Amino acid sequence: xxxxxxxxxxxxxxxxDLFSKGEEPAFLAGGxxxxxxxxxxxxxxxxxxxxxxxPETQGLRTADGTLFLGSSTTHATVxxxxxxxxxxxxxxxxxxxxxxxxxRHMGTIGGSVANCDPAADYPAAVLGAGARIVTDRRTMxxxxxxxxLYATALEEGEIxxxxxxxxxxxxxxxxxxxxxxxxxxxAVFVTRSAGGDIRVAVTxxxxxxxxxxxxxxxxxxxxxxxxxxxxxxxxxxxxxxDMHASSAYRADLVxxxxxxxxxxxxxxLIY
Amino acid sequence: MTLVKxxxxxxxxxxxxxxRTLLVHLLRDHLGLTGTHVGCDTxxxxxxxxxxxxxxxxxxxxxxxxxxxxxxxxVEGLAxxxxxxxxQEAFRQHHGLQCGxxxxxxxxxxxxxxxxxxxxxxxxxxxxxxxxxxCRCTGYHNIVKAIxxxxxxxxxxxxxxxxxx
Numbered sequence: 001x002x003x004x005x006x007x008x009x010x011x012x013x014x015x016x017d018l019f020s021k022g023e024e025p026a027f028l029a030g031g032x033x034x035x036x037x038x039x040x041x042x043x044x045x046x047x048x049x050x051x052x053x054x055p056e057t058q059g060l061r062t063a064d065g066t067l068f069l070g071s072s073t074t075h076a077t078v079x080x081x082x083x084x085x086x087x088x089x090x091x092x093x094x095x096x097x098x099x100x101x102x103x104r105h106m107g108t109i110g111g112s113v114a115n116c117d118p119a120a121d122y123p124a125a126v127l128g129a130g131a132r133i134v135t136d137r138r139t140m141x142x143x144x145x146x147x148x149l150y151a152t153a154l155e156e157g158e159i160x161x162x163x164x165x166x167x168x169x170x171x172x173x174x175x176x177x178x179x180x181x182x183x184x185x186x187a188v189f190v191t192r193s194a195g196g197d198i199r200v201a202v203t204x205x206x207x208x209x210x211x212x213x214x215x216x217x218x219x220x221x222x223x224x225x226x227x228x229x230x231x232x233x234x235x236x237x238x239x240x241x242d243m244h245a246s247s248a249y250r251a252d253l254v255x256x257x258x259x260x261x262x263x264x265x266x267x268x269l270i271y
Numbered sequence: 272m273t274l275v276k277x278x279x280x281x282x283x284x285x286x287x288x289x290x291r292t293l294l295v296h297l298l299r300d301h302l303g304l305t306g307t308h309v310g311c312d313t314x315x316x317x318x319x320x321x322x323x324x325x326x327x328x329x330x331x332x333x334x335x336x337x338x339x340x341x342x343x344x345x346v347e348g349l350a351x352x353x354x355x356x357x358x359q360e361a362f363r364q365h366h367g368l369q370c371g372x373x374x375x376x377x378x379x380x381x382x383x384x385x386x387x388x389x390x391x392x393x394x395x396x397x398x399x400x401x402x403x404x405x406c407r408c409t410g411y412h413n414i415v416k417a418i419x420x421x422x423x424x425x426x427x428x429x430x431x432x433x434x435x436x
Contacts, residue, residue, distance in 0.1 A: 100403025
């Protein structure tokens, strides 16, 4: 790791102040992507500003059909939270499927979403549930937030404070993992709101990172049944290809996983 | 440089370290606690697992400076003199190690797992919760057996403690 300086910000103002004094500063949350990439010298930051002690990034509560999740909330906390398990069990299941126990003890939702790895789980939940992302300067809809591989609408020095998830009437998440890395080769998050709005978000597969599969949403709006998705496929040209899976294989996985999700609403399915 | 103060295995310790120092290097190189191992460079193997404020974590992926003020338990903090901790004893009894390199991490993951589940563990849970610890010798089978046996000892000793009260 290149040399760096560590600071624990106590407030938003403190974090801004610390950030403005750095040449190549970075915010640190759980650090379970940032620290490994810094160790391998893929990333250099002259100062790391730990935002986990900022009160506005903490806390977990539900009110008026919304789940408020502070950006510093760890995956283990979400997975084990009785409040999340009872109101949005599929989100708890998703959080419990990330990495391993040790990673879940440190990794945070804010870090995962800000990093926006194309195979990360949380972006699928945020986009699939239509969550709002509240930062130190604005509130964004999930539809406006994700901009591609490792790319988000966050500006320089902007800090995610919390996520506001409208709690869906029902949801499901189906993930097919790379057996070595445990990241998604493809995963599909489906929600249906009390008003009948349907959202289908896909992670792990798309060339441009997480995306909504609109054709599937339209088909399910017409008839909310897995059979409605038969014969529907995302364009393989839009899917990633690597040594683990071809784009045609990923396109097929997306269809299969979407159907399994719809057949198993209420469940988190990990393959 | 930053002065990091920690409680390690119940003792207050401090060291002046570079900010880029990882917790595992603070333990090994500055405090001389070399029981915690470094097995990979990629946060995958779990040989560096320690218990930080009641949570099993990979000490190779946490900055020492970020753990200032925390309480850390390492494999050195388990045995009571010559008397092995129940998890160490179970690994010995069930031959849960061969080369031993992954063992400190396995044991700390197991101690934390048993604590978090109050000793109520089944094989599927143990295997799931060991995903963050790699062993290249044993095939995991005896490790799982050892953890289940230790969990049973843990429940038995808790029951005994309750009946004395």
